[in-house]
Amino acid sequence: MSNTKFIETMRARLAGRSKRNLIERMITRSPHSMASEKAITALEVYPLLLLMLACDHPTKLWILDKGEKPSSARILDQAILTKKWHSTNITIDDCEGITDVVENYVAMVVSWKTLLVMRHEFAHAATTFFSPSTRGRIKALYQDALRRGEFTEPLAKESLAEYAACGLSYYFFPDLKAELESVDAGLFSLVACVLNEAESLSSLIAQ
Numbered sequence: 001m002s003n004t005k006f007i008e009t010m011r012a013r014l015a016g017r018s019k020r021n022l023i024e025r026m027i028t029r030s031p032h033s034m035a036s037e038k039a040i041t042a043l044e045v046y047p048l049l050l051l052m053l054a055c056d057h058p059t060k061l062w063i064l065d066k067g068e069k070p071s072s073a074r075i076l077d078q079a080i081l082t083k084k085w086h087s088t089n090i091t092i093d094d095c096e097g098i099t100d101v102v103e104n105y106v107a108m109v110v111s112w113k114t115l116l117v118m119r120h121e122f123a124h125a126a127t128t129f130f131s132p133s134t135r136g137r138i139k140a141l142y143q144d145a146l147r148r149g150e151f152t153e154p155l156a157k158e159s160l161a162e163y164a165a166c167g168l169s170y171y172f173f174p175d176l177k178a179e180l181e182s183v184d185a186g187l188f189s190l191v192a193c194v195l196n197e198a199e200s201l202s203s204l205i206a207q
């Protein structure tokens with residue numbers, strides 16, 4: 001598909017939807033409007049194109065209220081509910097958020113309390129739509145970081161998916177962005193490049 005054809009196809013598919021429209025569409029459950037607004041604030045930093053791809057896949061977002069456990073989200077399947085996470089083998093209710101594939105959709109379960117956790121969880125959904133070449137480059141950077149033993153936080157070391165999600169979500173906070181740049185300049189450049197490209201495409205399809 002030529003670039004022009006791709007832009008035309010994506011523009012037709014977007015059909016004038018705004019970031020807010022796309023995020024609201026993904027929200028399957030929210031405890032109250034304040035939580036929904038927080039989710040919109042958290043996710044609207046992502047390029048329109050990535051929000052559209054996630055929304056249409058589809059991605060279902062279940063927002064937890066204070067005190068609610070991730071396992072209470074009724075969009076998860078048995079495999080996720082019984083899965084053990086990370087090298088420490090934590091269970092679902094020890095996680096701050098969960099993003100995983102369920103049958104034909106991506107399930108994202110997160111509390112509305114912190115922007116970073118919301119942006120981190122959505123990063124898992126967004127990286128699903130990265131090209132094979134971008135994923136290959138992230139994998140090489142992850143292997144390099146493992147050799148150096150340098151990560152922004154222990155979670156980023158856990159897996160390729162966590163490495164990518166931490167890198168992407170850090171980019172949206174000025175202080176964390178500076179930290180990413182100093183700890184992992186390669187990942188920083190790649191994230192900048194991927195987001196800039198997605199922003200350019202987004203401005204073309206939004207016209």
Ligand SMILES: [Zn+2]
Binds near residue numbers: 124161
């Ligand atoms: Zn994660």
